[in-house]
Amino acid sequence: MGKIKAAILGTGNIGTDLLYKLERSEVIEVVAMIGIDSQSEGLKRAAEKGYATYSNGIEAIVANPNMAAIVFDATSAKAHVRHAKVLKELGILAIDLTPAARGPFFCPAVGTTENLLDLHNVNMITCGGQATIPIVYAVNQVADVIYGEIVATISSLSAGPGTRGNIDEFTITTRRGIEEVGGANTGKALIILNPADPPILMRDTIYCEVKNMKEEEIRDSIYTMVEKVKAYVPGYRLRQEPLFDGNRVTIFIEVEGAGDYFPPYAGNLDIMTAAATRVAEDFARAMLDRTTLETH
């Protein structure tokens, strides 16, 4: 089986961590790392590893549209709005790791009903969304979530300028994900940066107000979902047993990263890049299957 060619746009924390993860992929081959600052740490690392690097941003793809069938966008929400248009015109699949929310939301643990080959842009929601939406979904499946609220706390060191400049896009996109993917009637998302040294692991608290309180079923559904997420984010775990109080259940999650590019505390980066890798691999397989079908 061949591999599908992909480029990474954005050389910050997320882009660089993604590069490390994609190196291990059996169906995706990274052909270029593209940034806008030739001196950036991410570009230097990619060059050292022997990848083609570009510092002229999206122009690098416009100049050579055949270089990749998939482009991962790890820039910022504002930049992605522009990139999305360009990539669509070029017929390249965009996997968007910013909270720009141009394409349908994807969360691997929840799955999708979309036909992959029809899509040209998919959005990975946010790190907080990837960590919490599976739990909201799990609770909603058995208890009907009326209101889902999540609090994502991440270490300051793991929040790059893209995240910091787009905090509103984070909270708004995460809220939409809680509703549209998680299934809560109403959602709310909060994000907190904590500068403690040594840095804290990513932690997420999920509050669900449910219509049908069934403790046993809710607990089991949460446990099953945690295992599902663990399959692609090994450091994903419950910090405490779920707490039940009236019609409310509170779930405490902790995400330890795989330590690929960033140290393990940056579970927020890890869950984002792991989820994007998982989704991109599904697309790559679908693309490879189509090629096989067409040749036969």
Add this chain to the structure above:
Amino acid sequence: MNSQVNKPIRLTEVCLRDGSHVVAHQFTEQQVRDVVRGLDDAGMHYIEVSHGDGLGGSTFQYGKSLVNEMKLIEAAVAACAKSKVAVLLIPGIGTVHELKQANDLGARLVRVATHVTEADVSAQHMSKARELGMETVGFLMMAHSAPVEKLVEQAKNMESYGAEAVYITDSAGALLPHEVRERVRALRQSLQIEVGFHAHNNLSMAVANTVVAIEEGATRIDGSVRCLGAGAGNTQTEVLLAVLDRMGIDVSIDLYKMMDVAENIVGPLLPGSQEIRKGSLVLGYAGVYSSFLLHAERAGKKFGLDPRDILIELGKQKVVGGQEDMIIDVAAELAKKKEIEV
């Protein structure tokens, strides 16, 4: 020194925002109207109205508001003849959408608040506030927890985003007078914009610290009538006004009228005494965000723990403002340990 040397002192009354914590966010429109009318009549410059955790703060994490804060803001604006209504916005909790809504309802000033080391998350909101024509003020919370150089760097960032003033916000009520002096002085030397000070009275330092801040040139000052604010409350506004008068500083707010507001309107709203008791004392002592107090007391009851132990542990773990979910988490953890020891 800098160009702001002769700015007059302007006071912001925070009892309807910081005090929202004390009443578990249960303020009604009538209460807001009554308090605002009294403050406006006394000549208060700004009156802050929002959920205790700022716009969008009505959540399970912090407590749901009884009345939508937009309705409270609307009521406050309608009750003002001269005073201006201010709002608080903590990026990560509220967004520019709520800010725009508040501005449409007549709020004229916004304080954009971040943890003292995280100013850059406020750029988006400050630029929006300026675009809306709102007076834009930065609020660096938990200011005791960072070295002075860090505070200066972060305040300068806020200045570059368009802030017209930056506050040193002593959210934990942990600063001592010499530390306030050092911080205000450093900011006055490095900024072109005004410097503000927001105190909590957990170590009974609020009025003293505020006087020191004013001596050093801070011109934006917060207070809460009857100390109606998180923890042991803030600088008690009516007391500060008496002190300023004795110092010969005229801020054009009627002292007697403020005393009457304190006695007759705000007094009956207090659910209990705001004097410094063991919980709020520990906040100041351990350097913990003041609005954690009631949550820690509730968690203490639920898990059979001394709330002081919870607060001390939160201080050790360097929890920042907004991390109320950590209170339950830490309490559950402490309860587990206690069980093992027994």
